Amino acid sequence: MRKVLIVGATSAIAESVAREFARREDRLFLVGRRPQALAAIADDLKLRGAPMVQFRVQDANDISAHAELIESASVAMGGLDTVLIAHGTLPDQAACAASVERTLAEYQTNALSQISLCTLIANRFESQGNGTLAVISSVAGDRGRQSNYVYGSAKAAVTAFTSGLRQRLHGKGVHVITIKPGFVDTPMTAAFDKRGPLWASADSVAKTIVRGMIAGKPVIYAPWFWWGIMQIIRNIPERIFRGLKL
Amino acid sequence: MPGAGSSWGRWPRHRHRTIALTNRYQRLVLDEPGTLLPYGNGRSYGDSCQNDGGFLLTTRGLDRYVAFDVDNGVIECEAGMLLEDVIEFALPRGWFLPVTPGTCFVTLGGAIANDVHGKNHHRLGTFGHHVLGFELLRSDGSERWCTPSENADWFAATIGGLGLTGLIRRLRLQLRRVPGPFLRGQSLRFGNLSGFFELSRDSDADYEYTVSWLDCTAKGRQRGRGVFMRANHAVAEGTTPGSGQWRVPFTSPLPLVNRLSLRLFNTLYYHRPAARRADAVWHYRPFFYPLDGVLEWNRIYGPRGFYQYQCVIPPATAPESLEEMLETIAVSGSGSFLGVLKMFGEQASPGLLSFARSGTTLALDFPNGGAPTLQLLESLDAITRKAGGAVYPAKDARMSATSFQQYFPRWKEFLRFIDPRFSSSFWRRVSQDPQGEAS
Ligand SMILES: Cc1cc2nc3c(=O)[nH]c(=O)nc-3n(C[C@H](O)[C@H](O)[C@H](O)COP(=O)(O)OP(=O)(O)OC[C@H]3O[C@@H](n4cnc5c(N)ncnc54)[C@H](O)[C@@H]3O)c2cc1C
Ligand SMILES: NC(=O)c1ccc[n+]([C@@H]2O[C@H](COP(=O)([O-])OP(=O)(O)OC[C@H]3O[C@@H](n4cnc5c(N)ncnc54)[C@H](OP(=O)(O)O)[C@@H]3O)[C@@H](O)[C@H]2O)c1
Numbered sequence: 001m002r003k004v005l006i007v008g009a010t011s012a013i014a015e016s017v018a019r020e021f022a023r024r025e026d027r028l029f030l031v032g033r034r035p036q037a038l039a040a041i042a043d044d045l046k047l048r049g050a051p052m053v054q055f056r057v058q059d060a061n062d063i064s065a066h067a068e069l070i071e072s073a074s075v076a077m078g079g080l081d082t083v084l085i086a087h088g089t090l091p092d093q094a095a096c097a098a099s100v101e102r103t104l105a106e107y108q109t110n111a112l113s114q115i116s117l118c119t120l121i122a123n124r125f126e127s128q129g130n131g132t133l134a135v136i137s138s139v140a141g142d143r144g145r146q147s148n149y150v151y152g153s154a155k156a157a158v159t160a161f162t163s164g165l166r167q168r169l170h171g172k173g174v175h176v177i178t179i180k181p182g183f184v185d186t187p188m189t190a191a192f193d194k195r196g197p198l199w200a201s202a203d204s205v206a207k208t209i210v211r212g213m214i215a216g217k218p219v220i221y222a223p224w225f226w227w228g229i230m231q232i233i234r235n236i237p238e239r240i241f242r243g244l245k246l
Numbered sequence: 247m248p249g250a251g252s253s254w255g256r257w258p259r260h261r262h263r264t265i266a267l268t269n270r271y272q273r274l275v276l277d278e279p280g281t282l283l284p285y286g287n288g289r290s291y292g293d294s295c296q297n298d299g300g301f302l303l304t305t306r307g308l309d310r311y312v313a314f315d316v317d318n319g320v321i322e323c324e325a326g327m328l329l330e331d332v333i334e335f336a337l338p339r340g341w342f343l344p345v346t347p348g349t350c351f352v353t354l355g356g357a358i359a360n361d362v363h364g365k366n367h368h369r370l371g372t373f374g375h376h377v378l379g380f381e382l383l384r385s386d387g388s389e390r391w392c393t394p395s396e397n398a399d400w401f402a403a404t405i406g407g408l409g410l411t412g413l414i415r416r417l418r419l420q421l422r423r424v425p426g427p428f429l430r431g432q433s434l435r436f437g438n439l440s441g442f443f444e445l446s447r448d449s450d451a452d453y454e455y456t457v458s459w460l461d462c463t464a465k466g467r468q469r470g471r472g473v474f475m476r477a478n479h480a481v482a483e484g485t486t487p488g489s490g491q492w493r494v495p496f497t498s499p500l501p502l503v504n505r506l507s508l509r510l511f512n513t514l515y516y517h518r519p520a521a522r523r524a525d526a527v528w529h530y531r532p533f534f535y536p537l538d539g540v541l542e543w544n545r546i547y548g549p550r551g552f553y554q555y556q557c558v559i560p561p562a563t564a565p566e567s568l569e570e571m572l573e574t575i576a577v578s579g580s581g582s583f584l585g586v587l588k589m590f591g592e593q594a595s596p597g598l599l600s601f602a603r604s605g606t607t608l609a610l611d612f613p614n615g616g617a618p619t620l621q622l623l624e625s626l627d628a629i630t631r632k633a634g635g636a637v638y639p640a641k642d643a644r645m646s647a648t649s650f651q652q653y654f655p656r657w658k659e660f661l662r663f664i665d666p667r668f669s670s671s672f673w674r675r676v677s678q679d680p681q682g683e684a685s
Contacts, residue, residue, distance in 0.1 A: 010269075012268065012307075034271075036269075036271045037269045037271060040269060040270060040271070040310055040312070041310065043310070043311070043312055043313070044310035044311045044312070047311035047313075047314055047335070048311065187266065187268050190266055
């Protein structure tokens with residue numbers, strides 16, 4: 001039985017992931033900002049098979065609370081061996097371009113808060129000699145594009161940070177996993193037109209994520225075909241790339 | 247993603263914007279003008295789940311279990327949950343849906359809003375009979391818990407209320423006990439409609455589930471022939487179907503359903519050995535949901551889609567009216583892939599606009615052949631109206647306001663329960679003044 005902490009547990013992708021763990025009868029500790037939504041999700045997960053579900057209302061940007069948050073999850077579940085960090089926002093790129101404050105606030109939510117949590121959890125897992133730390137980054141972090149480079153570069157920080165952690169903890173029983181979803185139909189992308197073959201459901205992405213987490217895969221593209229798409233995008237020479245309307 | 251917001255008949259096509267609901271505490275944000283309509287899983291065939299030019303409130307994100315009382319079989323969940331998920335949860339615990347339509351890819355909210363029926367109508371009535379209560383959200387932000395005794399008028403208006411009285415967010419359903427996933431019964435051929443009525447009379451007392459398939463392509467002396475199935479939940483040993491599913495991968499550019507393929511299909515179906523079985527054991531999936539094994543089967547009808555026609559004819563006039571319908575269909579030469587025939591029981595339905603009522607129900611689908619198809623359906627309506635029957639809104643994309651208002655005589659009583667911000671393409675059509683109706 002796993003003991004799973006999920007930060008950003010009201011996210012559509014995170015909730016679908018939690019259902020997969022509940023079905024496997026794992027213990028769950030949920031962190032999010034909206035108490036009613038968290039309570040509804042917790043009740044549901046118990047009925048789906050989770051033997052224990054608790055939640056805690058906490059803004060992920062409250063960095064000073066992170067250490068205590070991790071400890072309380074461990075106390076509640078009688079240990080901690082699996083973590084998913086899922087929270088995030090999709091910034092308004094134009095508004096960010098016009099405001100340093102806004103840009104830095106987005107960095108706080110999409111990079112710094114993750115880095116803080118990862119640092120604390122990695123150290124804890126290192127000393128206990130096991131654990132799986134999975135963080136949702138994005139394919140957007142594979143290359144900065146004019147349409148959303150604030151988001152993309154924050155995700156790039158998460159990708160590079162988790163890559164480094166993975167090397168550091170290799171051979172120490174700790175798996176660090178970078179998750180890179182493509183286009184997923186969730187509230188974050190409510191404003192997008194979702195027709196076309198590139199869009200995936202949160203449920204299908206969650207299945208890929210959980211399979212990868214259990215197998216200890218270092219990097220998970222979800223759906224998998226985004227690996228190919230990003231290979232191409234990453235390899236476009238900068239001279240051509242800078243002129244593209246992406 | 248498959249086109250969110252379309253209906254199962256793939257016709258007519260509508261344009262609307264969608265608002266995705268993802269949790270049951272979400273308020274309806276209404277700062278833009280335009281009407282709203284809840285949208286379940288789009289398994290209604292026509293335009294009752296469509297709102298041309300307005301908004302669809304998509305409810306599949308409301309799919310959480312809330313509570314389950316295993317001793318009494320009472321389940322509480324959010325309204326966008328599929329029947330499939332309820333079964334998956336309840337069956338291992340010894341419970342099953344009290345009433346189920348012919349597909350399990352239907353949401354609980356949709357099942358209430360059409361007050362759906364199943365093969366056991368003569369025993370357990372409609373879905374609405376088993377709903378213990380639900381929470382209704384209106385566009386003014388008010389919330390009501392409705393049960394047969396609390397807010398009973400809202401309860402009756404919302405069951406079969408076509409999504410017009412507000413958004414159902416959460417509900418409590420009484421399940422029924424079953425010994426396991428299997429059913430046991432018989433499959434029998436009948437040569438004509440009187441054979442069907444005879445079998446129904448003989449079976450309804452001993453079998454909870456009865457339903458027939460009707461060969462609508464048979465002519466002359468073979469007209470009205472079909473296969474009658476009857477069964478009960480049973481302790482039985484059978485094979486569980488694999489979880490594999492087929493998907494029709496794309497919309498066929500031409501309809502695959504034509505006169506020839508229909509005749510062939512119907513003839514083979516009638517003559518296949520399994521059409522007559524003295525002791526049959528079915529797993530619940532092929533028994534209740536024969537078409538669910540082929541995902542998106544509606545695509546075989548091609549880009550123009552198809553119409554479905556389901557009527558109920560009162561007992562007194564059923565035999566002759568159904569004969570007349572079969573005659574009309576045979577003359578028109580446009581057959582039906584699947585004809586389904588069933589006797590409803592006498593229990594009055596709980597909704598003001600519920601479709602199910604005492605009599606015989608016949609369901610057919612027709613590839614959309616344009617004006618001749620519409621003419622054929624209108625002549626079937628003429629027979630239904632004369633017989634004092636009704637047509638099922640869940641399957642309709644074309645009935646006239648005149649027909650609707652005759653079929654659902656309490657529709658005026660219903661008007662005061664409609665949420666002022668809610669509407670549907672179907673409703674705008676059937677609530678017109680019949681005088682002004684375009685012919
Ligand atoms: C293969 C097949 C077999 C079928 N067999 C049967 C059968 O045997 N018996 C039968 O009765 N029907 C049958 N049907 C019809 C089907 O059961 C109904 O159309 C059902 O209502 C569809 O539910 P849905 O969730 O897809 O809702 P939709 O089709 O999306 O919507 C149906 C109606 O429900 C309303 N609605 C949806 N959710 C809510 C909500 N949360 N609050 C308020 N209103 C809501 C919508 O506004 C709309 O008016 C069948 C359909 C198919 C495709
Ligand atoms: N959807 C996609 O196409 C896509 C693609 C690539 C990557 N991703 C990533 O996937 C992750 C999950 O997103 P999603 O698609 O599931 O969208 P979502 O449902 O909108 O989830 C985002 C979640 O982040 C939470 N959140 C935001 N700021 C927070 C904060 N300061 N503290 C705590 N929680 C906070 C939100 O909480 P509230 O409920 O309280 O608002 C929300 O639950 C995100 O990291 C996102 O960047 C998504």
